[in-house]
Amino acid sequence: MNDLPTIILNNGVSIPSIGMGPGILGYSARDSKSYTNPLCQFSYRVYNKICRYPKLVNNYVNAIINSFHVGFRLIDYSSSYGDGTLIGKAIRKSGIDRNTLFLTTRISNQVQWQGNIRECLFQQLKGMNTDYIDLLMFHWPVTNVYVDTWKEMIKLYKEGYCRALGVANCHQHHIEKLMEVADIIPAVNQFEVHPLFTQKTLISYCRNLGIQVESYTALARMDDRLFRLPSLKNIAKKYNKTVAQIVLRWHIQNDLIPVVRSLNPKRQMENISIFDFKLSSDEMEEIDGININARVRYDPDNCDFTIL
Ligand SMILES: NC(=O)c1ccc[n+]([C@@H]2O[C@H](COP(=O)([O-])OP(=O)(O)OC[C@H]3O[C@@H](n4cnc5c(N)ncnc54)[C@H](OP(=O)(O)O)[C@@H]3O)[C@@H](O)[C@H]2O)c1
Numbered sequence: 001m002n003d004l005p006t007i008i009l010n011n012g013v014s015i016p017s018i019g020m021g022p023g024i025l026g027y028s029a030r031d032s033k034s035y036t037n038p039l040c041q042f043s044y045r046v047y048n049k050i051c052r053y054p055k056l057v058n059n060y061v062n063a064i065i066n067s068f069h070v071g072f073r074l075i076d077y078s079s080s081y082g083d084g085t086l087i088g089k090a091i092r093k094s095g096i097d098r099n100t101l102f103l104t105t106r107i108s109n110q111v112q113w114q115g116n117i118r119e120c121l122f123q124q125l126k127g128m129n130t131d132y133i134d135l136l137m138f139h140w141p142v143t144n145v146y147v148d149t150w151k152e153m154i155k156l157y158k159e160g161y162c163r164a165l166g167v168a169n170c171h172q173h174h175i176e177k178l179m180e181v182a183d184i185i186p187a188v189n190q191f192e193v194h195p196l197f198t199q200k201t202l203i204s205y206c207r208n209l210g211i212q213v214e215s216y217t218a219l220a221r222m223d224d225r226l227f228r229l230p231s232l233k234n235i236a237k238k239y240n241k242t243v244a245q246i247v248l249r250w251h252i253q254n255d256l257i258p259v260v261r262s263l264n265p266k267r268q269m270e271n272i273s274i275f276d277f278k279l280s281s282d283e284m285e286e287i288d289g290i291n292i293n294a295r296v297r298y299d300p301d302n303c304d305f306t307i308l
Contacts, residue, residue, distance in 0.1 A: 004071055005275060007257065008212040009187040013164045015135070016102050017252060018272060019074035019214065019259040020067040025060050027071045047082050057086065063263035064090035070269045073102050076190075076216075076259045077128075078139050079120050080108035080308070084127025091129065098130055106139040107149055107167055109305045113142065117152035121161060135188060136162035141174040142305045150178050157184070166190060166214075168176045169300040172205050190214035191300075193256060194225050195247060199289040203256070215251050218258035219244055222295050231286060239277045244272055249274045250287045 005017040025047065051057055064087065077087055084105065091098055105128075111120040125131060136156065138149045152168070157165045166188030167175070172177065179185060189206050193199045193215035206213050220226050222244075232243045248271055251258035256303070263270050279287070298308060 004073060004272075005252075007212060007255075009164050009212055010185065011164055011187055013134070013187070015164075015188075015212070015257065016072075016074040017257055017276075018062075018072070018248070019102075019104070019257060020072040020074045020268065020271075021076035021216070021259045021261045022060060022064050022067075022081075022087075022263065023261045025086065026053070026056050039087060059263065061086055061090045061093065062269070063265070064093040066265045067268050068094050068096050068101075070265070071272045072268070074104065074257070074259075075101060075102045076107060076214075077124075079108035079111055079124055080106070080139055082127070084124040086127075088127050088129035095292075096147065102134040103128060103130065104135040104137065104166075105133055106137045107153070108139050109142050109308055112138060112145045112149045115145075115148070115152075117149055118156060121156055125161070126176060126233055132160065133162045135164045135166050137166040137168045137188065137190060140303075140305055140308055141167065141171075141300055142168045147177060147181055149168075150182055152183055154184050164188065169218075169298075171300060172202060174300070175206075175209070175211070185209055186211050188212045188257075189213055190216055190259065192217050192221040192295055192297045193251070194226065194293055194296075195232075195250060195287050195290040196220050196223060196294045196296070197287055200288075200291075203254070207255075212276055213256050214259055215256040216259045217297050218251055218256075218260045223296055225292070225294070226290065229290065235279070235283055235286070241274075241277065245274050246279070246287070248280055249277065250284065253279055253284055 006014045007017055008014055008173050015033050037099055105124045107117055107120055136153055138146055153165050164187040166191040167186045170189050189211050227243050236243045236246050248258050
C-alpha cells in the first residue's frame with residue numbers, strides 16, 4: 001500500500017480512505033443526455049458492443065492506470081458496470097502489484113434476481129485476473145431477494161473469496177433485516193452522501209454498529225447548487241484548493257470514504273491531493289449546513305430496480 005491514509009474495518013481489514021470508481025464504460029455523468037440513454041443501462045450485449053470502440057476502451061483503461069499513478073488504490077466496481085476485464089487489463093498493463101490494490105465489486109440487481117451470486121463473483125475474479133476481491137457488496141437491496149444475496153455472499157466470504165463484505169444503498173431497516181438472519185454485520189455500507197445530502201442519521205446509525213460508510217456520488221456530480229456556492233468558493237480560495245477538493249476533504253473529516261469518478265488525469269490528481277490541509281470545525285459546520293436533503297441519485301425505498 002502507498003502512503004494514503006487507511007481505515008480499519010470491523011473485521012480488521014485495512015481500506016484506503018478514498019476510492020476511484022471508473023463507472024460504466026462510455027458513460028459520462030457530465031453528459032446529461034446519458035442519464036436517459038437506454039445504452040447506459042448495463043447489459044452484456046451493449047457492453048460488448050461498446051468494447052468494440054478501441055479509443056473508448058483505451059481511454060477507460062488508461063484512466064484507471066493513471067488513477068494508480070496518482071495514488072488511488074481503492075477501485076470501486078460493480079458487475080452492473082461490466083465483467084471486470086477492463087480493470088484486469090489496467091492492472092496488467094500498469095504492472096502494479098495486485099496485492100497493493102483494494103478491489104471492490106458489487107452484485108448487480110439482475111444477478112440477484114437470477115440468484116447467480118457465486119457465478120457472478122467468479123466472473124468478476126476472472127475478469128480482474130485475481131483470486132480474491134477485497135470488498136464484495138450487493139449493488140442495491142433488491143426487494144425480496146437481497147437477504148438471500150447476503151446469505152450467499154457470507155458463504156463466499158467464509159470460503160475466502162473476499163476479504164470483507166459490504167452492502168450498498170441500505171437504509172436502517174435493510175440492515176436490521178440482515179442482522180436478523182445472519183451472523184455477520186456488514187463492514188461497509190456505500191450510499192449517496194455529499195453536502196447537498198448529508199445523511200447524518202444513517203451515518204450515525206452505521207457508525208454505532210461499526211459499519212464504515214463509503215460515500216458515493218461524493219461530488220454530487222458537480223451539481224450547480226453546490227459548486228456555485230460563494231461560501232465554498234471562499235473556503236477553496238483560502239486553502240488554494242478547488243471546490244471539489246474542499247468537498248472531498250469534508251468527506252474525509254467526516255470519517256467517510258468518498259468514492260469519486262473521474263477519468264481525467266488532471267482531475268484525478270486534484271481529487272487525491274486533499275491530505276495536505278485541514279478544514280476548521282467552523283468550516284465543517286458551514287459545509288454541513290448546506291444540506292437540503294437533495295439526492296442526485298435514487299432512493300432505495302422508491303426506485304425501479306430493473307433500470308439500476
Ligand atoms: N453503489 C451505487 O449504487 C453507486 C451509485 C452511484 C455511484 N457509485 C460509485 O461512485 C462513483 C462516483 O459517483 P458519480 O460518478 O455518480 O459522481 P461524482 O463522482 O460525484 O461525479 C462524477 C463527475 O464529476 C466530474 N469530476 C470528478 N472530479 C472532478 C473535479 N475535481 N473537478 C471537476 N469535475 C470533476 C467527473 O467528470 P470527469 O470524468 O470528466 O472528470 C464526472 O462527470 C461511481 O463511479 C461509482 O463507483 C455507486
